[in-house]
């Protein structure tokens with residue numbers, strides 16, 4: 087077949103963030119945009135020659151066409167083999183598993199995670215390495231450098247490959263293996279969790295609702311929860327992946343998963359509710375009338391993971407991103423295991439997982455996972471919760487109440503100010519940075535600053551240094567506020583304000599989080615002058 091070498095020129099805006107390159111779908115569809123980036127990836131990783139890649143995506147608009155382009159380019163660049171999920175549909179954690187299980191050289195994951203999909207919405211592409219995790223900083227930098235100097239890319243002139251039939255086919259010299267996206271993942275879950283106990287739980291009348299949000303976890307959840315574990319048909323709602331996710335935001339939080347929240351607070355609420363995002367790596371956990379924050383979920387899972395067969399030997403350690411609440415640290419302390427605090431983004435957990443220093447990791451942004459793959463994993467978190475409920479016989483609400491009584495409750499919330507003018511957001515952060523030396527000792531209402539800094543991280547495994555990871559202001563009495571600009575937004579800047587306050591009084595555990603955090607919220611505004619500078623009188627999203 088004919089290999090075309092197409093002349094091109096660098097395209098601005100191809101710097102990838104914490105989760106690969108995310109842009110408007112129309113940008114990705116523009117001439118040479120996707121092709122340039124794919125070529126930059128293949129060059130950035132050394133070359134494609136003789137390599138095997140996993141390819142799949144979350145099914146959003148442009149997923150099928152982009153996969154065909156990547157296949158033609160991988161073949162033209164000399165790749166030996168591509169393992170492609172049937173119809174190109176693959177959740178991010180399942181992709182991570184395939185990359186590891188088949189000992190491949192990495193994978194292309196097409197997704198913009200929880201961002202809406204459609205021709206006028208978002209698209210994304212990221213490259214994961216042979217350990218199954220997101221490309222390291224060094225590789226991302228090499229890829230970005232290539233995007234700035236690219237002059238040509240290689241692509242095969244060929245028909246689209248039929249991705250519907252499971253089996254093996256050829257694209258010129260490259261072998262394409264089309265695999266069932268769910269089977270290997272299901273086997274992995276069956277090794278980690280006590281499927282018999284969960285099956286018995288459902289048989290005993292336990293009811294749950296899983297909201298797949300018209301995204302990629304639909305087929306996984308229907309098969310595993312309903313077919314294998316015996317949950318009644320209809321347990322999974324919105325289970326068919328759609329290119330535009332049904333017009334919604336496939337982001338599992340109380341705002342966007344309002345349908346599920348309505349069910350869980352309604353008169354006929356099931357025992358347990360859960361949701362996952364566009365590409366299946368995030369999760370939301372909610373009991374009957376009891377929403378569990380991701381930070382609390384991480385802490386609870388850390389405390390009880392040993393109840394699941396895959397973790398019965400205990401955990402080596404737990405890791406959380408810096409803005410995630412310190413609830414998991416308190417559990418780690420009681421278990422006598424190390425707790426790691428990393429910058430935001432799953433890739434920072436990779437070295438700790440590879441080195442066996444941490445077993446479970448989590449972020450406040452609804453991501454939890456373990457050393458079974460190198461991505462966060464939505465369904466994994468749901469299954470671990472189900473395993474814990476089956477083993478303890480307790481409801482979500484009772485598990486959380488018991489947890490807080492034992493470890494204290496870290497009231498927690500995140501306030502997001504979206505699409506803020508980038509200059510305003512940057513100068514707000516710059517001014518905060520320069521005010522740091524004077525903050526300690528200052529009082530805001532009843533809160534006195536005990537320490538203030540900008541978070542930087544020295545990776546204990548590979549020694550790499552990462553700076554500028556968010557401004558932390560700690561107050562006496564175990565309260566904290568963190569200011570950070572998002573690295574994944576596609577419009578202007580998103581200012582994230584993370585608020586936390588520890589409560590150890592047993593009779594103070596049932597407050598509304600916003601009320602419990604009111605002093606910290608007021609201090610955050612006084613310190614950063616958010617309202618005055620952004621002209622917003624309240625956050626766009628509160629989670």
Ligand code: G1P
Nearest residue numbers: 105431432449451572573574575
């Ligand atoms: C957000 C989350 C972060 C997560 C990332 C990718 O990044 O805050 O925890 O790792 O999405 O899912 P941010 O937009 O804050 O940079």
Ligand code: ZN
Nearest residue numbers: 199200365367
């Ligand atoms: Zn995601």
